[in-house]
Amino acid sequence: MTTTTAQFRERATIALEDVRLQQALDGATGRFATARQAALAAIPWADELRDHFKAIRAATLANLAEHLQTFERQATAVGTHVHWAQDGAEACAIVTEIAQRHGVTLATKSKSMATEEIHLNAALAKAGVRPVETDLGEWIIQLAEEPPSHIIAPAIHKTKEQVAELFERESGRPQSAADIPALTAEARRMLREQFLAAGMGISGGNLAVAETGSVVLVTNEGNGRMVTTAPRVHVAIIGIEKIAPTWDDAAVWLSLLARSATGQPMSIYTTVITGPKRTAALDGLPDPDGPEEVHVVLLDNGRSPLVGSKYEEVLQCIRCGACLNVCPVYREAGGHAYGSPYSGPIGAVISPLLFGLDKYPALPHASSLCGACQDVCPARIDLPRMLLELRADLVTQGIAHGSEAVLEGSVSLAMRSERVWALLMGMGRVGQRPLLKNGKLALPERFNPGGERPLPALAKKSFHDLWRDGEV
Amino acid sequence: MTANRIALFVTCMVDQIMPEIGVATTRLLRRAGFTVEFPMAQTCCGQPFFNSGFRAQALPLAQRTIEILEPYEAIVIPGGSCTGMIRVEYPHLLQDNPRWYYAARRLAAKTFELSEFLCKLESDDWRQSTANCQETVTYHDSCHMNRILGLHDEPRRLLQAVGYTIAEMEEADRCCGFGGVFSIRLPEVSNAMTAEKLRQGRATSATTLITADPGCLMQMRGMRRNDDTIQIKHLAVALEEAITGKPWSME
Numbered sequence: 001m002t003t004t005t006a007q008f009r010e011r012a013t014i015a016l017e018d019v020r021l022q023q024a025l026d027g028a029t030g031r032f033a034t035a036r037q038a039a040l041a042a043i044p045w046a047d048e049l050r051d052h053f054k055a056i057r058a059a060t061l062a063n064l065a066e067h068l069q070t071f072e073r074q075a076t077a078v079g080t081h082v083h084w085a086q087d088g089a090e091a092c093a094i095v096t097e098i099a100q101r102h103g104v105t106l107a108t109k110s111k112s113m114a115t116e117e118i119h120l121n122a123a124l125a126k127a128g129v130r131p132v133e134t135d136l137g138e139w140i141i142q143l144a145e146e147p148p149s150h151i152i153a154p155a156i157h158k159t160k161e162q163v164a165e166l167f168e169r170e171s172g173r174p175q176s177a178a179d180i181p182a183l184t185a186e187a188r189r190m191l192r193e194q195f196l197a198a199g200m201g202i203s204g205g206n207l208a209v210a211e212t213g214s215v216v217l218v219t220n221e222g223n224g225r226m227v228t229t230a231p232r233v234h235v236a237i238i239g240i241e242k243i244a245p246t247w248d249d250a251a252v253w254l255s256l257l258a259r260s261a262t263g264q265p266m267s268i269y270t271t272v273i274t275g276p277k278r279t280a281a282l283d284g285l286p287d288p289d290g291p292e293e294v295h296v297v298l299l300d301n302g303r304s305p306l307v308g309s310k311y312e313e314v315l316q317c318i319r320c321g322a323c324l325n326v327c328p329v330y331r332e333a334g335g336h337a338y339g340s341p342y343s344g345p346i347g348a349v350i351s352p353l354l355f356g357l358d359k360y361p362a363l364p365h366a367s368s369l370c371g372a373c374q375d376v377c378p379a380r381i382d383l384p385r386m387l388l389e390l391r392a393d394l395v396t397q398g399i400a401h402g403s404e405a406v407l408e409g410s411v412s413l414a415m416r417s418e419r420v421w422a423l424l425m426g427m428g429r430v431g432q433r434p435l436l437k438n439g440k441l442a443l444p445e446r447f448n449p450g451g452e453r454p455l456p457a458l459a460k461k462s463f464h465d466l467w468r469d470g471e472v
Numbered sequence: 473m474t475a476n477r478i479a480l481f482v483t484c485m486v487d488q489i490m491p492e493i494g495v496a497t498t499r500l501l502r503r504a505g506f507t508v509e510f511p512m513a514q515t516c517c518g519q520p521f522f523n524s525g526f527r528a529q530a531l532p533l534a535q536r537t538i539e540i541l542e543p544y545e546a547i548v549i550p551g552g553s554c555t556g557m558i559r560v561e562y563p564h565l566l567q568d569n570p571r572w573y574y575a576a577r578r579l580a581a582k583t584f585e586l587s588e589f590l591c592k593l594e595s596d597d598w599r600q601s602t603a604n605c606q607e608t609v610t611y612h613d614s615c616h617m618n619r620i621l622g623l624h625d626e627p628r629r630l631l632q633a634v635g636y637t638i639a640e641m642e643e644a645d646r647c648c649g650f651g652g653v654f655s656i657r658l659p660e661v662s663n664a665m666t667a668e669k670l671r672q673g674r675a676t677s678a679t680t681l682i683t684a685d686p687g688c689l690m691q692m693r694g695m696r697r698n699d700d701t702i703q704i705k706h707l708a709v710a711l712e713e714a715i716t717g718k719p720w721s722m723e
């Protein structure tokens with residue numbers, strides 16, 4: 001995928017013209033944002049908690065290698081197989097190899113942005129393993145063969161009518177969009193068969209706790225538990241930055257995650273996975289359950305170069321989606337405009353960083369730099385600052401358009417002399433005349449689609465002129 | 473706040489497109505008893521270049537702006553975004569050169585957005601008026617003014633002090649869609665953002681939407697229809713109108 005300015009405009013225009021999508025976007029993001037605000041207002045010291053969390057995240061990243069090694073040691077000690085994947089291809093190879101070794105042909109999945117990032121589903125399918133998403137939203141977009149459009153609500157762009165249609169196709173039975181409980185019951189019925197038949201469960205991980213070698217999963221539908229306990233093999237894929245050194249740190253993390261994401265004090269299910277199922281002898285339990293094998297794939301995929309760089313702060317992100325819900329650009333353009341599994345402000349920053357600035361040159365500019373994202377981020381990540389840095393990188397790496405550089409260069413040069421600038425503007429006052437319509441400048445369609453927003457004309461006299469002529 | 477030599481930095485947008493905002497600002501400052509100076513060498517603070525990633529092009533403009541404004545005791549700007557550029561971004565942009573960095577820091581400490589400056593004055597004689605302002609207005613928080621400078625209450629306090637009633641929008645602090653070059657780069661999204669802002673403005677009982685930033689003003693005026701139910705004005709103009717009791721005039 002790539003996202004140039006033309007592509008962003010094209011995709012955003014599709015979203016802007018889709019009335020139902022606009023309603024769905026407005027409704028869902030508004031509800032999330034309001035719920036988040038209420039949830040944080042309801043706890044004392046919410047601001048201090050966020051400061052504390054930021055400090056935890058910064059300190060963790062400062063010693064990331066050490067915490068990852070602790071995690072590996074502790075996880076290995078409880079019987080988990082830990083793998084390191086430098087990039088997406090390596091991660092996909094690790095997972096498909098495990099699947100093939102166990103003769104798996106069907107794998108259930110719980111929601112994971114990391115697997116979206118590395119296109120694991122396509123890799124599995126190619127290796128003869130059918131992946132089935134079990135998070136309702138993820139399953140809907142899997143059936144629709146579309147990418148997610150929100151970090152925590154991947155099918156935010158789908159209406160219930162569209163969902164009913166997809167379910168009808170999948171189940172071969174008529175479905176009614178008017179009856180949402182019936183639709184979810186149908187989903188449950190169809191997915192239950194998959195849970196029982198799957199040879200492998202694949203999940204992401206909201207965080208990994210180093211001191212006990214545990215993986216923590218946060219879900220609302222309970223599908224995460226089915227995925228990680230029913231099949232014989234469980235594989236979790238986690239970005240290397242999602243590590244909490246201790247359970248004290250994890251507690252702060254969890255107290256902010258659901259509140260920031262959906263406004264819930266906690267998600268319905270918080271699942272902690274510490275190794276495969278124990279033997280009866282070890283635990284003294286009559287009938288221990290859980291998978292026989294647990295694998296954790298620690299995914300780098302462009303993250304480690306950010307450590308120690310001017311972008312390190314962005315690794316503090318916990319993918320709560322709060323920044324999307326308050327972003328005025330995301331709320332109009334929708335998630336697909338970004339052309340990346342990660343959309344909104346955080347997507348505009350990490351997509352170029354993880355997948356290449358040359359592939360996503362439009363994203364650093366897909367922001368008015370309003371700063372609403374930083375206001376709500378649980379880790380207070382300075383996303384506008386990161387966008388500014390990326391814009392500067394676009395220029396220094398020569399990715400920015402040549403004609404733009406010429407324009408910026410010459411205007412800046414003219415502005416270095418008040419006389420040259422005044423002369424140029426004086427010429428503009430004369431030159432603008434043929435372009436004026438009702439006293440306003442009508443720019444070409446490309447800059448002013450539909451003629452919706454004409455620019456004001458240059459004033460008859462500049463403030464400089466007024467001052468010089470004693471008219472102020 | 474007492475300062476003898478105060479300089480007006482009008483911003484390039486006010487200078488060339490909306491000079492009346494500069495005139496209104498000057499009148500307000502004179503009412504407060506200041507001798508306002510206008511350093512004629514000023515052009516642009518460099519923000520458009522900086523925000524587009526063209527730092528090498530922003531740098532000389534920042535340096536010359538510092539040199540031009542250095543001699544004054546206080547600098548007043550009728551716009552939060554350019555004030556934010558000078559106060560927050562200049563030191564950042566010039567951090568590698570100690571001499572310039574400290575010059576930037578010194579300038580930052582004496583540069584104020586208009587409403588911020590007026591709220592710091594000890595006396596409020598400047599706004600005494602016999603006019604009886606009855607209008608209900610709504611105030612749009614410009615993003616940089618609100619989030620970079622933390623100026624949220626100041627403009628509202630002034631508007632109320634001169635007699636306006638404020639009817640708040642659903643999301644007064646939601647971006648108007650301008651964002652500088654953003655508005656030209658992604659005009660469809662930008663326009664949709666502005667349409668939403670204006671919708672919220674019209675939904676209040678206010679007859680005028682007020683902003684303290686020339687950029688937001690230009691953006692919102694651009695999307696305003698000729699028969700619109702809501703006017704869009706700059707804070708300085710609105711304050712002048714309430715104090716004089718007359719519609720704005722350059723005379």
Ligand code: SF4
Binds near residue numbers: 260320322380
């Ligand atoms: S950047 Fe902050 S607000 Fe956005 S998803 Fe990450 S943690 Fe959440």
